[in-house]
Structure formats: structure tokens, C-alpha cells
Amino acid sequence: PSIRPSLPLRLVSTTPLAPGEQRPLASPDPPENPVDFEFSGGSSEMSDTDEHHFESKADSGASKTYPQQAGAIRKGGHIVIKARPCKVVEVSTSKTGKHGHAKCHFVAIDIFNGKKLEDIVPSSHNCDVPHVDRQDYQLIDITDDGYVSLLTESGNTKDDLKLPTDDVLLGQIKTGFADGKDLILSVMSAMGEEQICAVKEIGGG
């Protein structure tokens, strides 16, 4: 008998559902004339954003990982292996015996330290998928002890990140900064860990 996994997804809806409440069918009204869509976002819902106070992701306690069926994770997706957030570089399926059930063999790279990790999971089981975030910050300063000072969207500074260890990246940052260029650093974060992963220069194009 096959294991029935709990469904990992919830349909995202605008109104929160009471437990056990079924999501009503959304049926579109067939337009008589094509509806005039204005991409200026002038709907009343958008103006609500001013009234809502959103906690930043780091504080919100939102799940750092989400369950997803192994069979649905593809190459290029993310997966947690041995508690490390990884990017999948290869997926192959095999079976537990010819008449058994399918299992997925994942080969993945740790997104922070580049180490190769592998895992074999039955396709119907749930795996954890990490919430990987990328944010761009402007570089303000590099401290003597190897930390960077970054400007956040809200105008505050973020000072808790060290310079990256990757030589090429490090070199570009140091040189660019010394040359007085305006640099944007991309910071990747997942499962409570953060790292600078890219540097871009403003201008050009």
C-alpha cells in the first residue's frame, strides 16, 4: 500500500480560510467587451499596503523550509540535504525493485559552500525545500576586519555580513570599492544563513 503524503500546498488566497473551509471556485465573468486593464495598479487593495506593517523576513519566524513532493523537484530547484540548503544539479529516477515504487536520486550543491551532496528519496515522499532569497544592497563601506556595510531599502545599514571568501568576487568588490565605483551586492539567504553571492556595478548599459 502506497503512502499517502499530506498535500504540501495550500492554495494561496486573499481571504484566510477557516480550518476545514473549502476554497470556493473562482469563476471569471466572461467579458462582453474586453476589459480595460490598466497597469498602474490603481486598485483599492494595493493602497492597503500602507496600513499593513510587515515584519522583515528575518524576524517573522516564517518557515525557512517548505515540504514538496520529491517527484516534483526538478533540476535547478532547491532541496535540503543533511540540513544544508542545496541546488539540485541532477535528478534521476530508479525503482525499489522492478515492481516497487519510484525513487528519486538527487545530486545537489550546497548553495553556500559549494559541496556536493546526494540523497535518495521515494518519489511520493515529501522533501524540504529551502526558502532561498536574493536581495540587492548598495555597498557603503568595507571595514578593516572584513565586514561590509550595506544600505537597506528602508535606509538603515546592515553590518553583519563578512566579505565573501571567493577570490574573484572578493577581488572585484575590493577593487571596485577602492576605485570609488557604485557597487550593488547581491546577498543570498536561506535557512538562517547569508552570503554575498554577486556584485554588480551601476551604470553602463
Added chain:
Amino acid sequence: MHILSAVILWIEPPNVIAESIRNGGSESEFIDGCHVLLSVASLTSSSLFDNLLKSIRQYGTINLLSALTSEAVKSVLDNQNEEETWGSDALDILLETWNVILGEACADKSPMSADGALAASNLFKIIVESHLKAAADSAFEDSDDAEYFHVSVSKRDEQLALYALIARAAADTTIPFLEQLFSERFARLSQRDVENDPTRTLEELYWLLLITSHVLTDSGEGETLLIPEALQAGFTNVVEVAQHPVVTLSWSIINFSRQCLDPGIRGRYFSPRLMEAVIWFLARWVATYLVPLDVSREIDSVGRHGSQHSRKLLNSFAWDNNQGELVLDFVVLMSMVALTTYQGEIELQTLTCQKLLASVVRRKHTCAYVVQLDSWRDLTRAFASGRSLFSLSGRLQRSLAETLACAASCIKDPEASVQYLRDLMGPVAGCLVENASRSDLKSVAHQPDVIYMVCCLLERLRGAARATQPRTQKVLFEMGHTVMNSLLTLLEVYKNQSEVIYMILKFVVDFIDGQAVFLDGKETSVLMSFCLRLLQIYSSHNIGKVMLSLSSTLRSESQSEKYKDLRALLRLLTNICSKDLVGFLSDSNIEGSPDIAEVIYVGLDIVTPLISLDLLKYPKLSRDYFVLMSHLLEVYPEKVAHLNRDAFGRITGSLEFGLRNQDGDVVERCLTAVNALASYHFKERLGGRGGLGSQVMESEGSNGKLQESISSHFLRLLLQLLLFEDFRMELAGSAADALLPLLFCEQELYQRLVHELLEKEQNPTVKSRLALAFHNLTSSNNLSSTLDRPNRQKFRKNLRVFLGEVSGFMQIK
């Protein structure tokens, strides 16, 4: 005949010879003997072939063939040693011999002799028994062999199809034989102890289903599948439907399959692998035996006896007593089961969507029936608003959406057809719109489950877009229109998630692909405005930030991500600029309609800075890019010619790069593009206008940087390529087309270059030959100074002759 008696010793008696080969004897004579049989079979009719041996033996040649083939089969299956190939080599030859004989027997309409049929029947029994044994023996092996994984593998299919031919030659015995084997195994499964492991039986059933499917049906993607002729003609003694072996075998298998709907039984022995075989069998059976009524009616029933009667019977039995309808209902129910309870079984689910359901939906008569079923309605509802089908992989969701949407075309009532699609895709579109309008979108957008949901929805939209047909075009446009604004929102929100961006772009590409030929002026305008906004937003995220460096873990993947994005973008631009769409825009007076040129400019503005020469090394990307470029330059040379300096420079730079590409297709497109540019320039100048005069190209000259016109630059380049670099002759035509207008534009330069070339040539013989060749190039065949077709054809001839003449001595330099 003589040949046969000469080689007979090499191949007879088969079992003795085979044994001696296994013990180390040489196999070459045996193989040669088999080759002889094949050659003889190709030269004679089947009855003559059979009779050949009878003059020196008491049995016919077919008997010998049968015995030989048995030996070959046994040796292949017993012997797992890969180095010894004589068995499979012999088998290939012998099966081909059967193919020839049986093919002829069919064509001649001369049935095989009684002992020939008996020989075939015996052979088939041995084949099946050997394979069943091999299957049972291997049931517990874990193999990495890709062959065992899939129900359909071309090499194995070929072999099974040849076995099937043999079976059909003696169908009146082989079909009941198969049925017997099935019954035994079905009984084994249902009567066994709960503890006993059914794996061996399941593996045997797997193989039986494959071979039986080949016997009962032919393959043929998308064709109308006919019931195999040998089966239609082969049962002359059958009077009652219930007696017909094909009928009883079919129902036996189908009734067994029905048990998979029972959860208890399903869990006990309907393994994913067995389900795959069943589904594959059903897909082919449904496509073959549910014969459209008008076809079966054509088959006259002449009397109650004879082959005509059994032929008609076979063509109509499936629909008797509502059985056909019940089978179709079962097919839908089984599909639901496969898609919802076999979680993670991608192979099975893919077969369900792409073989079984597709086979039902693609045929009008079965589709028209199926769309009215309750079970179908349950399936579409589960898809539209249920959760269970969201766990399917993205590609499957796309497939399923396409299959379900296709069914709309078979609903006769136009209003009902439209409503069906609205019910199917409305919730999908609505869900996307609702998600995109969430006030807290930014804070939840990057959670993996939301990304997954968004991607699933996009895949579904893509699938539906692919099912666009004349009857469904308007309502699918409506679907696309509904989500346009949301897509723009998502493009903004997910600017750092290349997976989502890619999916959005792919949807738009597929959408335009499906819709382009049908759109009216107003719809085109709406679509263009959307595309323009799309491109602008995409561009704003990607321009202005020059990527300096990436961490090593990101470096390689980023390149391939950018590459996928760009390919989708290129396809999008190519589709937008398709003539179907453009025709409307230039004619229409619709207010607010964007100028096609604007769309192109924006598009090119985005694309050209992002396409580095590095990226152009990816073959697929470079092909897509040059398809777009050559297309744009052919259709809108004037618009491209007036791009700003940098943008135009990038384009010509990439053309230069492309002219030296490995891929001949790319080179050809670049030549087309150069032709377009040069021809435009020539025609403009002829009309007294500037043409490309304002555009210059910089290149390194002997005195530092030179600036020269486009035409002179490409003239030099092209001559260089033709004379001094590897040039493929098959591209000579395109090269001629590019060279001719360049010559006209730069006559003075051309004369100078030729002169320089001749001066450099030391060898007097070579020099005079070269001079003559050049002379002929521009004056043979009454070449004139126009770009009309006849003149172009003349120049193509001239160039081919020229290249042939000079290739000998030019390359050596």
C-alpha cells in the same frame, strides 16, 4: 536451390550447430547460412520459398526457419554474455527473413501453407515461453538498463513487432495460446496467499502485455490505426462474437485491468510497472478496436460465414452492448487513479496523459463521447479547482491541461464548448489573478510553495495555449487577456527568480504561437501593448546593471539561466514580428496601437547587450538569435538600419561573429541578413536616399583604426571568407546572394581588392587563371547590374564556377 543445398549443412540441424558454437566453434558459417535464407526469401515468393527445401528434405524451408529462430531466441535469452553476439545477430537476420516472407504472404493474399502456419505457431510458443522464463528470472534483479524502464523502446519494439508478425501468421492458435497464459497468471494473482510475493507473476504479465499489444495492434503515432489485416482475415471459422479469440482475449485483459479501481486489489498487485503496461496496452487497443461507426459500416457483411463475417465482427464488437462506452468510462477512471494515487510515479503519469488520454481525445468519435461522461467531468473539476493534481510535475500539468483543453473541440455545441473551456481554465486564470493582486504579495512571493503554485498555474496556462484551435481561439484569447496584467505584476515581483521569469516568457511565446494566425486587429493591438510592457519591464531589470562577478557556485548556473531566459525572449520577439501579426498593425487605424517598430527597438535594445559572444557559443541560443536577426533584417531592414550607433554596432558585430560559426545553418542566416542589409542599402542609394550611409564600422587597419561603411566592411569580410578560409560549398548560393548587392554598392573597392590580390600573386599561371576566374565571375552569363531574380540566379552560377575554379590554388596560400 543450389545455394540452399550447399549451405544447408551449415545450419542444420540447428540445435546441434548452436551447441557447437556455444562450445567454442565458429559461428560465421551459421550466420552466413542465415544470410542466405534471407537473400533467398527476398528473391522468391513465400510459397516458393517454403517448397525449396522439400526437394531434399521432408519438410519445408519455413520449418527450418522456425527451428533456427527458436535456437537463436533461446541462445539470446539464456546467454547473458554481451561478448557473444552471434545469437542476436542470427536472430536479427532470421526475424528479417520472417518479415519478408510474411510481408509477401500478405501482399499476395496467399495464405501460408498449413505446415508453414504450424511452424510459425510453434516458433511463437517457444518465443513466448523463453521470454516469460527470462522475465520471471529477472524479476528480482535491479537493472540500470534503460530498456526495462520504459514500455516503449524502439529497438525492443521492433523485435516485438516482428514476433507479432509471426504470431499473426497463425493467429487461430497463437491468440488462444496467449489467452491461456493470461488466465493462468490472473488466477495465480487472485488466488495466492497474501504473503506470497507476486513479483514474478507481475513481471511475466508485464512482458505478456507488451507482446500481446504488438500482436493485437500496430503502432503509428497519430495515424488512424487499423485492425491488423492478418487478424481481420484470419478467423474464417468464427461465427459468434463470443467465440472470437481476439474478442475473448481483449475482454479478458480489460476485465482484469478494471480491478485496479479497487483500492485493496490495487495496493496488492497493481504495481506502477504493471499499470504502465496496462495503460500502454489500453491506449493502443482503444485507438484500434473502437472503430468509428462510419468505418465499420462500410465493411459489408456478406453472409454469415467466411472471412467477411469475422472481419465485420472484429470491426464492430467493441461497441456492442455499450461495452465501448464502458471501456471509455473505465479509461477515464483509471487515468484519475493513475494521476492521483500513484504519487511520484512520473513514468506512469506521463503515459497516462500523453498516451492514454491523448489517444482518446485525439479521435473525434471517442472524444465526443468521453466529454459527456460524469467521470470526465470529475477529472476536469479536479483539475480546475481541486488540489490533488497540483502534485503532478510541471511538465505533466502542462500536458494534462493541453489534453483536457483539446477535448473542447469535440463538443458540438459552440456555446457548450466555450463554457467547457471557461470552466476548465477560468479557475486557473482566476487563481493567478487573485494571487497577483494580493496586498502582501511581496512578502510571500518568494516562499517555495508560492513559487511552486505560480509555476504550476503558468504551466497549465501554457498547456491550454497549445491547444488553440479555430473553435477555441477566442475563449483562449480571453483567458490570456485575463491574466495579462497579473503576468506583468509577477514579472516585477519575481525579477530575481529566473525560473518564474522563464515560465512567464514561455507562456507568452506559446500563447502568441497559438493565437497569431487568428487574431483580429483589436486583439492584435491588445497583445502588442502587452508585449511592449512585458519587454519594458524585463529590460528595466536587466539593463543598467552590469554583472561584474558571481560567486563560483553561481557562475555556471547563472550562465545557463540567462541562456534559457534569453532563448525564450528571442522566440518571443520572433513570434511578435511574425508576418501574421504585423500585417494587422501596419493596416490598422486602431488608436493607441503600438508601432511595430517600437516593439522591435525595445526588443533589440534588451537583447543585444545581453547577448555576449560567450553566450553565442551555445548552439541553440545562437540559432534562435540568428533566426530573429535574419528575420528582422529581411522584413524591416529600414527599421534596424536606423537604430542608434551602439545597438546597430552590436548587431553587425554579432553577424560578423556568426559568419564564422561552426553551424552551417547559422552562417546561412547571417548571409541572408547581410544580403538584406546590402540590398536595402543598394536600393535606397538607387532611389537617391542615404540608406545605411550614416552607419559606419570601425576596424583595425594598417594605419590604426579605420572607419568604413557597412558595405565595404562586409565586402572585405565575405571575400576573405570565400577565398582564404574554409567555406562550405553548400552555402555558395546564399553567399552569392549576399555578395552581389555588396559588389554593386562598392564597385570601386571591389576592383581595388581584386587588383591587389592579383598583384600579390607571384606564380604567373596562377595569376592568369585567377584573373580569368574573376573576370568570369562578374561577366559570365550576361550578368547585369540589377538585383532581380534571374540576375541573382546567374550570379549564383557564376560564383559556384568561380569557387570551383579557385579552390584548388587559393587555399594553399
